[in-house]
Structures are given as structure tokens and as C-alpha cells.
Amino acid sequence: MYEFKYHRPATVRQAANLLLKNEDAKLIAGGHTLLPVMKQRLASPPHLVDLSHIDGLGGIEIKGRSLVIGATAKHAEVATSAIVGEALPALAELASLIGDPAVRHKGTIGGSLANNDPTADYPAAVMALGATIVTNKRRLKPEEFFQGLFTTALEPDEIITKVMFPIAKKAAYIKFRNQASRYALVGVFVAKRPSDVRFAVTGAGADGVFRVTAFEEALSKRFNSKALDGIHVHAEGLNSDLHGSAEYRAHLIGVLAKRAVDAANGKA
Amino acid sequence: MAKISLIVNGNPVTANVDPRTLLVQFLRENLRLTGTHVGCDTSQCGACVVHLDGKAVKSCTTLAVMADGHEVRTIEGLAADGAPLHPMQEAFRENHGLQCGFCTPGMIMTAVDLVHRKGHDLGDHTIREELEGNLCRCTGYQNIVLSIAAGAKAMANSDLA
Secondary structure (H helix, E strand, O other), rough: OOOOOOEEEOOHHHHHHHHHOOOOEEEEEOOOOOHHHHHHHOOOOEEEEEOOOOOOOEEEEEEEEEEEOOOOOOOHHHOOOOHHHHHHHHHHHHHOOOOOOOHHHOOHHHEEEEEOOOOOHHHHHHEEEHOOOEOOOOOHHHHEEOOOOOOOOOOOOEEEEEEEEEEEEEEEEEEEOOOOOOOEEEEEEEEEOOOOEEEEEEEOOOOOOEEOOOHHHHHHHHHOHHOOOOOOOOOEEOEEEEOOOOOOOHHHHHHHHHHHHHHOOOOO | OOOEEEEOOOEEEEEEEOOOHHHHHHHHOOOOOOOOOOOOOOOOOOOEEEOOEEEEHHHOOHHHEEEEHOOOEEEEEEEEOOOOOOHHHHHHHOOOOOOOOOOHHHHEEEEEEEHHHOOOOHHHHHHHHHHHHOOOOOOOOOHHHHHHHHHHHHHHOOOOO
């Protein structure tokens, strides 16, 4: 790992100022993506700004009809939170499938979203539930926020502070793991919201998380896995690598979609 | 250099470290607590698991400066020198839960954390799921699972947490 200067701001404003003042500075919270990348010398930020000493950045609460999760909430906290378990059990389930127990004790929801790894789990939930990503500057819809592989709308001095998930009527996340890395080869999140159904896929898209509108339209008419019979996802635009071809991933999306709808309907 | 103060195995420690020092490096090289191992160095194998404020973490993927003001417990902190072993350590010995022993400190620290979170009556399936982040290259999992189940039960009747 190359040398860097370590900063420990007490407020989000101080953290943003440090980002503005120091070009190429990076935020660190759990560090479970950034540190491995720095150890491999694939990244060498001259400044690290540690968010873990900022108060009030990590809570979990219900506000109105939304579940609000602070940016530095750990995966383990989301997975075991009684509030999440009550409001959006599918989200708690998703968090419990990230990494391993030790990783879940450190990794944060804000870090995962800001990194926008195409095989990360959280982007599928944020996209399908239509969550709002709140930063120190503005509120972003998932369609604006996610901009392709490891790319987001975040500006250099912009910091995610919380994520607001509208509470869905029914939801489920199904993850098909790569057997070696345990990341999602394909992960699908379905959400039956008061007015519509949204369906998002992680792990498969060459450009990161995406929605499947054909599934959404069919499921909006009838929220049953049979509604998906005969509707196929095209392999075009999907990842193809040694772990699976684009055609295989397309097939998996269809299979997992049905399982997700069944799970959301309580038919496991 | 950054000044850090933390509690390691109950003892206050203060040191000046280069900010890029990993917690595992600090434990092994500064404090000479070499029970915590570096296996893969990529946060996958779990040989470096220690407890940070009572929770299992991978010390190869934690900066020492991030442990400043916190409490760290390593395998050396489970039982005092010369005193009887911690029940989880004893269970690994009883059940032949180690072969080469390299992964053992991480396995035991993960197992103790698991008992703290999920209690003393652990099924096979739970233990195997929870060992997701700990690799044994001797593939001695069968007895590791047996050891953890036995150690979890023994911890219920022990003063050592």
C-alpha cells in the first residue's frame, strides 16, 4: 500500500471540505473494498477521509412511509435490525447474504452504493424499491445515481448520508452466487409497491444494475410467477465471462425472477 | 505518523504508527501478538480474525488507525497465560479441530463471536454457514464444525466469555 495522509473529520461538512481541498482524496468507512484495492496498488489515494467518527451517520429508523438507513450502517446491523426485519424483511435478507460475518461487521451500505460494483447486492434493492439516495448536497433517484460500472452521479465532494427506502407491500431478493467469489453471478430483487411492481437485476448487466420492464409490466397486472411464463430476457448487454455466458445469465434472470416472486408471495 | 491508543486484550496500548499500517501488522509486528495470522491477505481466508469492540473482523482489512479508541481482543486474550484454555480452544483440542493449525486462531475467534451472537445451541447448518469467511486448507471442516458445536455448549458453563 502506498503512503497516504489520514483524516478524521467530526462532521459531514468537514469531510466534504477535506474532499474539496485534497484532490483524489477518498472516503473510507468500512474499508472492505477500498483497502484491498489499495493493498493491490490498484488505487493510491494520497488522502483518506475516515467517516467512522462522524456522529449520526449510521442510524436505522422509520420516517413516515420510508425506512431510512444511515450511510455508515453496517451490513450486519441492517441484517439483524428489528426495524428492517419488520418493514422490509427482503432487505434484511439481502444484507445477510453479503460477504461473510466478519465482512458484514465492517462493510457499510453507503460504501457499497458509492462503489457501485456491478456484482454488489444493495444496488438491486435500491433500484427495485425506488429508494432515494440522500447526499450532503441533494437527493438522487436510483436511475440518476447509478451510471455504469463503478460509476455514480456523486461529485468529488459529495457524500452519501442516508438511503430512504419506500416500504413495499411485498419484496424478495434471490441471489445466485458465483461459487468461488460468492458474489452475485445474478441477483434479482422484486418489489410490489402500492402503485406498481419494479424488478432489478445485479451481477448480470455489462453496465451494472438494471430494470426489466417486460417483467414489471407483466407482474403489475398479476403478481404471480406464472405471469412471467414465456417472457425472456435478451442476452444482449449482459456480462459474458469464464463464470457464465450472457445467455446463461439471461436464463438465470428468468428462473430467479420466478423464485423471487414466489418468495415475495410467501411461497418459498 | 499517527498516534493511536487502544485496548488490546485488556491492556491499554499507545503507539505511533504509519497510517497505512494494517491492524494485523500492528498486532504481530509492534505488539508481537503473533497468534493472529495472515493467510490470504485479501479478506477471504479469515486467519486474521480478531474481535474489535466484541465483533469479529478481518484485521488484514482494517487499518490500525481505525482501531484507535477501540478495544481489540486476539486469540492470546481468550485465556490468561498458564491458566486453563478457553472452552472453545479446549473444544478444538478435544475434537481434533486442527490439523496444521494455521487457520485455527481465526476459526476460534470467529466461533466465539458466533456464540456471542447466536447462543450456545448451534446446529451443523448454522455453523457451516457462519464459517463462510474462514478457510481451512487442510479441509478439516468436519472436526472444526464438531469443535465449534462442543465449544459453544461448554461456553454456557464457563466464566470465560
